[in-house]
Amino acid sequence: MTDAPAAGPSSATKMxxxxxxxxxxxxxxxxxxxxxxxxxxxxxxxxxxxxxxxxTLFCILGPWIWRVDPGDLDVRNKDLRPIYHALWDSxxxxxxxxxxxxDNLGRDLLASLIAGGRVSLAVGWTAMLxxxxxxxxxxVLAGYFWRLDxxxxxxxxxxxxxxxxxxxxxxxxxxxxxxxxAFGPEMGIFLLIVTGIGITxxxxxxxxxxxxxxxxxxxxxxxxxRSIGTPARRMIPRHILPNVMSSIMVxxxxxxxxxxITESALSFLGLGFPSDFPTWGKxxxxxxxxxxxxxxxxxxxxLAISLTVLSVNYIGDGLRDAFDPxxxxx
Numbered sequence: 001m002t003d004a005p006a007a008g009p010s011s012a013t014k015m016x017x018x019x020x021x022x023x024x025x026x027x028x029x030x031x032x033x034x035x036x037x038x039x040x041x042x043x044x045x046x047x048x049x050x051x052x053x054x055x056t057l058f059c060i061l062g063p064w065i066w067r068v069d070p071g072d073l074d075v076r077n078k079d080l081r082p083i084y085h086a087l088w089d090s091x092x093x094x095x096x097x098x099x100x101x102x103d104n105l106g107r108d109l110l111a112s113l114i115a116g117g118r119v120s121l122a123v124g125w126t127a128m129l130x131x132x133x134x135x136x137x138x139x140v141l142a143g144y145f146w147r148l149d150x151x152x153x154x155x156x157x158x159x160x161x162x163x164x165x166x167x168x169x170x171x172x173x174x175x176x177x178x179x180x181x182a183f184g185p186e187m188g189i190f191l192l193i194v195t196g197i198g199i200t201x202x203x204x205x206x207x208x209x210x211x212x213x214x215x216x217x218x219x220x221x222x223x224x225x226r227s228i229g230t231p232a233r234r235m236i237p238r239h240i241l242p243n244v245m246s247s248i249m250v251x252x253x254x255x256x257x258x259x260x261i262t263e264s265a266l267s268f269l270g271l272g273f274p275s276d277f278p279t280w281g282k283x284x285x286x287x288x289x290x291x292x293x294x295x296x297x298x299x300x301x302x303l304a305i306s307l308t309v310l311s312v313n314y315i316g317d318g319l320r321d322a323f324d325p326x327x328x329x330x
Contacts, residue, residue, distance in 0.1 A: 001004070003253065005327065015099075019146070033076075033151045035322045035323060038321060038322040039318050039321075039322040041320065042317065042318035042321055042322070044314040044317065044318065045314050045315050045317060045318020045319070045322075046313065046318070047311070048310070048311035048312065048313070048314030048315045049311070049315050049318075050257040050320070051307060051308075051311040052215075052308065052311045052312060052315065055117065055121075055304070055307075055308055055311075056121060058114065058117065058119035059114055059118045059121055060118070060221070062114035062117075062118075063111075063114060063115075065111055066111060066114060068097075068108045068111040069108070069111065070107060070108060070109065070111040070114070070278055071107065071117040071276055072106075072107050072108070072109075072110040073106050073107060074098075074102065074106035074107070074203070075106045076106070077097070077098060077102055077106055078102055078103070078104055078105060078106040079101075079102065079103070079104055079294070080098050080102040081101050081294075081296070082099065082100050082101045082109075082296055083099050090174065098110070099114065100296070100300060101294070101296060101297070103286070103287075103297065104290065109296075109297065109300065112278045112283060113280075113283070113300055113301065113304065115278050116278040116279045116280045116283050116301065116304075117280060119190075119273065119277070119278070119279045119305060120260055120263055120264065120279050120280045120281070120305075121260070121308075122259075123190065123193055123194055123197070123259065123260070123263045123279075124256050124259040124260040124263065125256065125259075126194045126198075127193070127194045127197035127198045127201070127255075127259040127262075128252055128255040128256040128259050129198075129203040129252075130194060130195070130197075130198030130199070130202075131197070131199075131201045131205065131255050131259075132202070132205060132248060132252050132255060134177075134198065134199065134202040134205075134206075134249070135202035135203065135204070135205025135206040135209060135251070136205060136206075136209055136241075136244075136248055137206075138152050138156065138202065138206040138209075138211060139206040139207065139208065139209025139210040139212075139213065139244075140210075140213055140236060140240060140241070140244075142156075142206065142210045142213075143209065143210040143211070143212070143213025143214045143216075143217070144154075144213055144232065144236060144240065145232075149210075153207075154204075156203050156206050156207065158299060159200070159203055160203045162200075164200045164201075165262075165265070166283070167196075167200060168196045168197070168200060168262070168266060169266075169271060171196045172192065172193075172196070172266065172271040175192055176188070176189065176192060176271075178201070179191060179192050180290075184244065185273075185274050185277070186273065186274070186277055189273050189274070189277075190221075190273075193263055193266060193272065197259050197262050198258075198296075201255060201259065201262075202257055204251065204254075205248065205251045205252075205255065208247050208251055209244050209247060209251075209292045209319065210247065212243070212244040212247050213240055213244060214241060216239075216243055216244070221239065222235070222239060222240075223294070225238075225239055246319070246323035247323075248321065249319055249323070250316050250319045250320045253302065253312050253313070253315050253316035253319060254312075254313070254316050256312050257308075257309040257313055260280075260305065260308060260309055260312075261305070261309060263279065263281060264279070264280055264281030264305050265281065266281065267279045267280075267281030267282040267284075267285060268281045268282075268284050268285045269285070270285060280301040280304050280305050281301070281305070283297070283300075283301040284301050284302060284305075
């Protein structure tokens with residue numbers, strides 16, 4: 001009597017192999033985990049992201065915490081120094097109702113800084129999104145369709161050759177009054193600044209995206225998708241855009257910093273929002289006349305602009321390193 005052969009695993013106990021969609025989803029999730037792990041190792045990027053989140057919450061939630069209208073005039077308490085100034089200047093007039101001091105009309109500087117940050121960040125984010133949409137569209141079309149490449153890239157080179165700041169100044173002078181009459185003094189200037197910055201800052205994104213698309217067109221999975229007859233309207237959103245998203249995200253961080261600086265420059269030149277509508281650049285412009293007597297009025301908005309732009313640049317450096325496969329995993 002021979003021994004019975006060992007029973008192999010029955011079909012009921014076999015685990016089914018995951019399908020291709022499940023494996024692709026798991027690979028994508030693992031890649032994003034690697035990106036996040038590499039981003040966390042960049043100390044400057046982590047500090048920059050933390051500061052950007054804090055300053056955004058400060059500007060969004062600030063009016064509910066510090067319930068002072070930035071437009072209120074307190075003539076009796078004008079030209080107040082910050083609270084900390086009393087530590088070394090016993091003769092300084094200090095009021096606890098204005099911890100950062102007040103301007104020559106008695107407006108609270110802390111409330112103005114919060115309101116100015118909301119406007120400056122809103123302009124920066126909106127203009128950055130507009131420039132990213134235009135740049136990505138031009139870059140993808142130029143890189144994927146060779147017949148459009150020459151025309152779109154020569155147009156991009158033409159826009160790059162234009163002096164952008166004088167062009168923005170001309171746009172402000174030509175369209176400011178008409179847009180203010182159509183949409184109101186605040187919304188009209190907001191739309192004009194956002195549109196002006198957005199249509200003059202998309203060129204670098206377009207060139208970067210075009211280069212990535214030209215490289216992707218020669219990859220095996222693109223050639224395989226094209227060989228089975230995948231049309232362009234499906235190829236671009238399914239295969240092209242997901243693989244250039246890393247470059248778009250890095251370019252977006254730099255575009256945000258550039259938009260904040262440009263808006264501040266326009267407001268500093270007196271061509272931005274109305275005088276009673278504060279932004280960080282407008283606060284700098286209003287403080288230059290008495291900068292020698294009250295230097296803190298220049299320091300606070302200057303620090304806000306500088307630290308915000310610096311944090312965004314560090315975030316861009318961290319994203320660039322995190323999306324680079326040659327660095328990720330070290």
